Amino acid sequence: MAALCVATAATAYLGLSAAIFSAMSGSQPGPYMDEIFHVPQAQKYCNGSFLEKVQWDPKITTPPGLYAFSLGLLSPLGWMLGLPPSERCSPTLLRLTSLLFSLGNFYTLYLLTCRLHSDTKLSTPQQLLQALSLALLPVLYFFSFLYYTDAGSTFLALLAYLMCAHGRHGAAALVSLLALCFRQTNVVWVAFYAGIVVCQELDRAWEEQRSKKDVSPSDRRARSLWQSWLQLLRFGLQWLRSPEAMWRALAPAWPYALPLGAFLAFVVANDGIVLGDRASHQACLHFPQFFYFLVFTLAFSSHLLLSPTRLRDSALALRRHPAAALALGALGCLLVWRFTYVHPYLLADNRHYTFYLWRRALGWHALARFLPVPAYLFAGWVLSEALRAKSPFWRAGFAVCVTAATVPQRLLELRYFILPYLVLRLNAPVPSVPHLLVEAALHLAVNLATVHLFLHRTFQWPDSADLQRFMW
Structure with a gap:
């Protein structure tokens, strides 16, 4: 029965994705945005140039793993379909590799949900809805239809x-x-x-x-947070x-x-x-990136965001620990003040949603970037509560890894948050079926809206005849 449910869900996911794929590739058959670098580079591999010394596009920052995979998949596929070598790696077929990976993401998320929550009695629909909701994460799902x-x-x-x-x-x-x-x-x-x-x-x-x-559970609960962390620190030093x-x-x-x-x-x-374009990808200490990740994760976790219980509990925590809240708020303001970076790409490219997010929410006034600090604290508290069941060592390691994955990035790019988001959600308690239905529906609605904007709300720059499209 479970296998039938999985097959049905995968078929529905693939059917939806295939329809969107057809619409986007039909409307934009040629390379778009970063595809103008990736597609020609992949085509060099497909035509056998990799056997020689391939000239690397200086704008590409990532290794050639994607191109090698496309070669291994599309060359035999094109041969079986009778396509000439010049057509085996067209932009549409190259994008097909992303679509296949997207289906793989859905199934892998399902298997991870089953494995990481094997001690919890989850129903098959609950496991599948969790995987579906996560696979439909708009920032990830949108790029299932482009060669990224x-x-x-x-x-x-x-x-x-x-x-x-x-x-x-x-x-x-x-x-x-x-x-x-x-x-x-x-x-x-x-x-x-x-x-x-x-x-x-x-x-x-x-x-x-x-x-x-021989410390009783009641004594452990009575300990202050500070005492608990001191005990952990002593244990770590001893280790x-x-x-x-x-x-x-x-x-x-x-x-x-x-x-x-x-x-x-x-x-x-x-x-x-970085392989190429090093001048535009220099590492820095961009601590607000961690805050952006917290808000991003909460925004795409509707079961946490829309929970009255979370709001009540956060108010109680604030009442119990006002000094800690003030200290964290002051630290947040300090980090925003001293370590906010604005990448030239963020200000120059009006095709990305982050351009408008910065201009209308964070960058419209010098003080505007400080206004979300309470939201950062709330998001941090809610997400830390969601991971309460994990050990302190796990939580500390995860926080370090999220920091390492986000803080060195100068550019505000929501795609940097995909893996941290998925890891956090996979390890947090799985929401109920009604919550997952609402979340999956919201993710689907956002996806359909972004696809609609990409397809139908095109515009042109004064110095270019090419159609420009909105995207993440």
């Missing part, structure tokens, strides 16, 4: 996570290596998977130490001073040394992380 790295990079990162969750760390390391060939920043999530393995041993040792002290304990925790994670070592070798050989 997002769908493939996300699929491989999720597949590596699935292997890790099943304890198949050798397979996870190999898939992680492939994920790095799509996007370098996936190294953060490779480190996260290794950290999960380490956390399992730390959790065991932590619980063992606490049980020896670092014990080579035997460190080896016991790190040894199971050794397979991840392969992708992490390969990444370090790449950085040394390449003299940096």
